[in-house]
Amino acid sequence: MKDIFVTRSSMPAFEEYVEEIKDIWDSRWLTNMGKKHCELETKLERYLKVDHVSLFSNGHMALELLIQAMGLSGEVITTPFTFASTTHAIVRNGLKPVFCDINPDTYTMDVTKIEALITEHTSAILPVHVYGNLCDVEAIAKIAERHKLKVIYDAAHTFGVEYQGRGAASFGDASMFSFHATKVFHTIEGGAVCFNGDPGGLKEDLYGLKNFGIRDEVTVDAVGANSKMNEFQAAMGLCNLRHLDEEIEKRGRVVSRYRERLSGVPGLKLSAPQDKVKPNHAYFPVLFDPAEFYADRDAISEKLKKEHIFTRKYFYPITNSFACYRGLYHAEDTPVALDVSHKVLTLPLYADLPLEDVDRICDLILEPS
Numbered sequence: 001m002k003d004i005f006v007t008r009s010s011m012p013a014f015e016e017y018v019e020e021i022k023d024i025w026d027s028r029w030l031t032n033m034g035k036k037h038c039e040l041e042t043k044l045e046r047y048l049k050v051d052h053v054s055l056f057s058n059g060h061m062a063l064e065l066l067i068q069a070m071g072l073s074g075e076v077i078t079t080p081f082t083f084a085s086t087t088h089a090i091v092r093n094g095l096k097p098v099f100c101d102i103n104p105d106t107y108t109m110d111v112t113k114i115e116a117l118i119t120e121h122t123s124a125i126l127p128v129h130v131y132g133n134l135c136d137v138e139a140i141a142k143i144a145e146r147h148k149l150k151v152i153y154d155a156a157h158t159f160g161v162e163y164q165g166r167g168a169a170s171f172g173d174a175s176m177f178s179f180h181a182t183k184v185f186h187t188i189e190g191g192a193v194c195f196n197g198d199p200g201g202l203k204e205d206l207y208g209l210k211n212f213g214i215r216d217e218v219t220v221d222a223v224g225a226n227s228k229m230n231e232f233q234a235a236m237g238l239c240n241l242r243h244l245d246e247e248i249e250k251r252g253r254v255v256s257r258y259r260e261r262l263s264g265v266p267g268l269k270l271s272a273p274q275d276k277v278k279p280n281h282a283y284f285p286v287l288f289d290p291a292e293f294y295a296d297r298d299a300i301s302e303k304l305k306k307e308h309i310f311t312r313k314y315f316y317p318i319t320n321s322f323a324c325y326r327g328l329y330h331a332e333d334t335p336v337a338l339d340v341s342h343k344v345l346t347l348p349l350y351a352d353l354p355l356e357d358v359d360r361i362c363d364l365i366l367e368p369s
Contacts, residue, residue, distance in 0.1 A: 086128055108136070
């Protein structure tokens with residue numbers, strides 16, 4: 001019996017990648033913003049419809065150094081329904097995360113609850129686009145403008161997503177993307193900060209911070225880190241970008257089959273397509289309500305695992321319940337996020353997942369045993 005994992009990395013043909021990296025052997029330029037790195041930045045700016053893309057070794061360092069570069073202070077309003085990186089990036093900058101609950105339909109930040117959390121110490125809002133679902137970017141922009149706050153989006157799940165023709169990367173003051181191997185678009189490991197204009201010299205600051213804070217040959221004017229994307233990562237990105245639209249289309253066929261099989265089933269809640277949004281089909285989350293369905297999330301997860309089908313409880317636990325933050329924050333303060341975290345299961349989804357495997361997964365979910 002073959003294993004079916006929750007995700008599987010898309011990769012170009014072996015020969016295509018070998019051809020892409022061939023000239024690295026001639027230049028011996030392996031890292032430090034080389035030719036591949038610069039070419040990928042330029043092509044991503046065009047694809048994502050933004051003025052600037054700054055590449056990083058991974059998404060977490062992109063977010064952590066973006067927060068540092070923007071000079072935030074005090075409190076940052078964010079969501080606990082996210083990967084650990086989002087909260088850790090705030091805390092590692094010496095800032096305090098203030099957790100806002102989520103919308104029960106999109107699982108993104110509940111915009112009706114943001115303003116009650118704003119204090120004189122708030123410097124920014126850090127919402128998270130979840131599963132490819134976009135936050136209410138228009139409402140967040142109005143709140144931020146009204147209170148003179150910065151907005152940084154954790155856009156790790158929304159590469160290629162557009163709203164009314166605008167790329168997800170163009171909202172807020174800046175957006176962070178993860179190019180981890182499991183994402184819709186990946187560079188093996190990697191990440192990026194995207195933004196329009198150049199507020200406060202952000203481009204130059206990010207360039208320095210990812211290179212130890214080195215400004216020039218004799219000047220180190222910031223406490224930076226080493227988080228540069230290397231040439232082999234960038235080469236993988238250049239290859240994957242060529243095939244991205246086709247990969248998203250294939251993922252869409254998998255999502256359509258899941259919706260065909262699981263929609264309208266009592267006790268199962270699917271994430272609805274968003275109006276005026278071009279999706280990327282990043283994840284397929286399902287909420288299991290044991291009050292109406294024959295089994296809870298954990299039981300379904302174990303049932304599938306016995307058949308070598310591996311799902312993910314994503315996001316569980318929520319970050320304000322992590323052991324490292326025990327006593328500082330309380331998950332009960334964000335009851336919707338807490339409830340969703342106990343019910344959600346993301347099902348296997350990747351471009352080359354056969355539809356007959358999707359049917360088998362759905363059959364196992366739907367048939368009590």
